[in-house]
Amino acid sequence: MTFTDQMGHQVTLLKSPQRIISLVPSQTELLFDLGLADRIVGVTKFCIHPREQVKQKTIIGGTKNFHLDKIDELNPDLIIGNKEENYQEGIEQLQLKYKVWMSDIYTLDDALEMILQVGQLTGTEAKATELTQNISSCFELLRPAQPSIKTAYFIWRDPFMAVGKQNFIDHMLQQCGFSNVFGNFPRYPEIRPAQLQEADLQLILLSSEPYPFKEKHVQEFRELCPQASIKIVDGEMFSWYGSRLLNAPAYLQQVIEEVLQELS
Known part of the structure; x- marks a missing residue:
């Protein structure tokens, strides 16, 4: 065939x-x-x-x-x-x-x-x-945040690299009601601290992969964006597009609810 x-x-x-x-x-x-x-x-x-x-x-x-x-x-x-x-x-x-x-x-x-x-x-x-x-x-059961939440999703540190447009993670952010503030940038843009501060973010998500963000990195972002909620998330749930998707909606729903609670 x-x-x-x-x-x-x-x-x-x-x-x-x-x-x-x-x-x-x-x-x-x-x-x-x-x-x-x-x-x-x-x-x-x-x-x-x-x-x-x-x-x-x-x-x-x-x-x-x-x-x-x-x-x-x-x-x-x-x-x-x-x-x-x-x-x-x-x-x-x-x-x-x-x-x-x-x-x-x-x-x-x-x-x-x-x-x-x-x-x-x-x-x-x-x-x-x-x-x-x-x-x-x-995924049909997933309840996205409404109204959408201004979000940046970071995959790398030194230099800071975020998720831009035309990739699977950006799509998953949309499914959650997380509006990607760098969604008009190239696929994985390098972001300067000044750009981060100017973005007026509500939420910063730090991925567990490919860079293994840890709790010690949260403070680094908090100093730049004190107004934002900052969370470390399981990168596999946002970026793996095989059978792991079966477990993603429940995890994403948990993240959405935690974020809404923190921002309320």
Whole structure:
């Protein structure tokens, strides 16, 4: 069968793949949750869920630094990656030799489509369909903040980097009723302290990943924006677009309610 991935590439599979490499943490977790543990042969060093099972798989490098020799040794019949999380040069090298299916995700609908397509690729359509239906049902119950709350979401420190437009985290912020004050900036802009102070923020969210913000960093932001509520949040719940989305709405609702209580 021939499949068209989310970047428009055509991938032809003559049989159901038996040796799969995943180049993206959230999609690795999805593959396990679809019941494909025995068919996953390689993952990245950032693939941390499910914790015990990924330890048994070969590490093929990072999301932006593939060890091509290790991939060759594994001889995969399907590689699954993502446009944003992986690097173009590495993907192009892999496409010369292997079947590579790429996701490209900006919204919840994109994520649900990816899950369904991965189900089709791997012969796990029934599980994938059930999973997407459950995720959709959970998100339908999410009650966003009203009116919206002026928010900045930070992913890095020194320099400060926030979430801008055209990415999945920005979409998840919108789902929560958190209005991204840097939503007109490039995807992940560097933000100067003066810009932060001028933004007149109500809420600052500090992500647990990729930079591991801790409580000690809260004071740093509080000095810049004393009027804002400042929270450390689970970055996986805002940025992972695989099966972890099943748990995201309950977590996001908790964050929304805590923020509303602090701002009231």
